């Protein structure tokens with residue numbers, strides 16, 4: 001049974017390596033997806049803010065031109081006051097002057113408000129541009145990392161698959177199905193080493209006699225709590241199969 005037990009240990013090592021490769025790949029695509037989403041949102045926000053800034057600038061220039069035209073008009077009215085001949089004419093021009101002055105004042109308020117909008121948007125746009133650049137470079141790095149990983153894991157996975165198919169040929173069918181059955185119910189871990197006198201899957205304390213039996217590595221001993229196959233793995237000792 002020792003030989004079979006060692007085969008199962010090796011099989012579990014292969015399957016654990018498979019799991020680790022899957023886990024590695026599992027996080028990066030999600031990270032990339034999130035980064036892309038952030039990037040899209042920020043790009044949209046930046047476009048909107050830049051557009052608002054441009055709109056404010058256009059509106060302000062328009063108001064400034066209107067002010068200039070009205071000021072010229074106002075100067076003309078004021079000039080005309082000196083050449084009026086009747087009271088009616090005088091009143092009419094004075095009324096025009098007042099109206100024009102109110103219009104100019106309103107436009108000046110509008111210019112100040114628009115300047116305020118522009119001044120507030122400027123640092124926001126700068127900040128967003130910097131954030132966008134940072135996000136883009138992070139995304140680029142993550143994509144490279146994933147490509148590299150996919151290339152690397154593919155080779156490792158192929159090697160593992162090959163090793164696995166060779167290995168399972170040597171294991172008795174009933175034992176192999178027991179292994180697969182436990183593995184399915186235990187998130188991929190059927191063969192677990194004892195650690196500090198406990199099952200390293202469920203951490204149940206094991207009786208000293210059981211530990212002695214497990215260390216012999218010559219019989220199948222299952223954890224009474226979680227059902228995993230318990231083995232002894234000395235870190236300094238190679239787990240390679242003795243043939």
Ligand SMILES: [Zn+2]
Nearest residue numbers: 199202223226
């Ligand atoms: Zn257990």
